[in-house]
Amino acid sequence: MEANTYNRVPKVTVDFWLIKLMAVTMGETAADYLAVNLGFGLTATSLIMTAILIGALVLQFGQKRYVPWSYWLAVVLISIVGTLVTDNLVDNFHVSLISATIGFSVALAGTFALWFASEKTLSIHKVFTFKREAYYWLAILFTFALGTAAGDMVAELFGLGYLATGILFGMIIGSLTLGYFFLGLDPILGFWLAYIFTRPLGASFGDLLSQPTKFGGMGLGTIVTSALFLAAIIAIVAYMSVSRDGEERVAL
Numbered sequence: 001m002e003a004n005t006y007n008r009v010p011k012v013t014v015d016f017w018l019i020k021l022m023a024v025t026m027g028e029t030a031a032d033y034l035a036v037n038l039g040f041g042l043t044a045t046s047l048i049m050t051a052i053l054i055g056a057l058v059l060q061f062g063q064k065r066y067v068p069w070s071y072w073l074a075v076v077l078i079s080i081v082g083t084l085v086t087d088n089l090v091d092n093f094h095v096s097l098i099s100a101t102i103g104f105s106v107a108l109a110g111t112f113a114l115w116f117a118s119e120k121t122l123s124i125h126k127v128f129t130f131k132r133e134a135y136y137w138l139a140i141l142f143t144f145a146l147g148t149a150a151g152d153m154v155a156e157l158f159g160l161g162y163l164a165t166g167i168l169f170g171m172i173i174g175s176l177t178l179g180y181f182f183l184g185l186d187p188i189l190g191f192w193l194a195y196i197f198t199r200p201l202g203a204s205f206g207d208l209l210s211q212p213t214k215f216g217g218m219g220l221g222t223i224v225t226s227a228l229f230l231a232a233i234i235a236i237v238a239y240m241s242v243s244r245d246g247e248e249r250v251a252l
Contacts, residue, residue, distance in 0.1 A: 006065035009127045009136060010246030012191060017198070019072060019236045024202035026229040027079025027144065029210045031087065033222035034080075042092055046084040053077040061133060066247055068240040072233065078137065082144025083203070086152070097153035104146035111139045112192075122188050128250045143192070147199020155204055162217060166204035169197050 010016055035045040053074070060067075060074045086104075089095040095103075115135035116122055127136050155165040176194050179185035210225040211217025240246055 005128075005249055007125060007127055007248040007250050008063070008065055008133050009124060010066050010068075010071060010240075011125070011248040013246060015236060015240060015245055017194075019233055019240075020075065020195070021198050021202045022229045022233050022236075023072065023076045024079050024144065024147070024199045025206040026076060026226050026233065027083050028148070028203040028206040029222045029225045029229070030076075031080045031083040032210065033226055035084070035087070037222055042084065042088050046081070046088055049077065049081050049084060053081050057137060060137075061130065068237045068246065072237050074137070075140070076233065078141055079144050079199075082141055082199075083148045085141075085145045086148040090149075090152070097149055097157050100149040101146065101153055104142055104149055108139060108142040108146055108196075111135065111142055115139070122192070124188070124191060125248065126250055139192070140195075143196045144199055147196055148203060150196075151200025151203045154200065155207070162204045162208035162211065166201055166208060169201040169204065172197050173201060 031045070031049075034040055034049070035042050040048070056070070056074045056077050060070045063070050086100055089100050090097060112122060115132075119132055119135070124136070127133050151165060151169070154160050154168065155162055160168065173194055176185065176190050176197070180187065180190040206225060206229075207217060209218050209220045210222045211219070213219045
């Protein structure tokens with residue numbers, strides 16, 4: 001069947017990483033805007049955004065192939081929800097950032113273990129069934145929650161600040177890139193490690209742009225920062241939709 005000949009997620013391109021970085025940056029600032037600036041609070045914001053995410057995932061699963069607008073809508077929303085999950089644990093349930101980082105690392109590792117035990121592969125190039133896509137989105141949720149906890153731990157708990165934290169994680173991603181191109185790093189392992197570390201990278205620069213200067217930010221605010229990255233995301237998604245960039249057939 002045609003639905004089983006196309007990957008349900010995009011192939012990894014430069015556009016993929018650009019929009020992913022923007023999505024995680026916006027996830028950080030949008031979560032802060034909804035919970036703090038609009039005054040909804042963490043609990044109400046989390047419930048509302050989780051309900052919207054579920055609706056977006058229903059649309060995404062219904063596509064049964066990669067469709068840019070539905071896929072990246074789900075990514076942006078899961079980025080927001082992943083941020084809120086970590087914020088709830090830390091602020092409402094008083095879980096330490098170290099414990100949250102360890103806990104989400106274990107949860108992500110467990111997801112990968114179950115995925116591999118069930119499907120015998122973690123390949124992002126062969127996500128063409130409901131089960132594999134479900135594992136894929138669960139892993140992505142944990143990468144966002146883990147990235148949020150790790151980024152906040154380094155920037156706030158360890159006191160590096162937003163800029164230094166962003167540079168640190170940028171250097172880690174750079175080393176992974178070098179490892180992939182020159183040292184034979186496994187592409188699937190390299191992808192998921194880069195996916196995890198782009199979260200704290202984007203979140204750190206999102207906080208750097210949006211937070212007040214007295215807290216080490218540039219003071220642009222969450223509205224302006226979120227709007228800027230949303231506009232960039234929409235532009236790239238429009239380009240992807242027209243060019244069909246990211247579409248990938250599955251070799252069965």
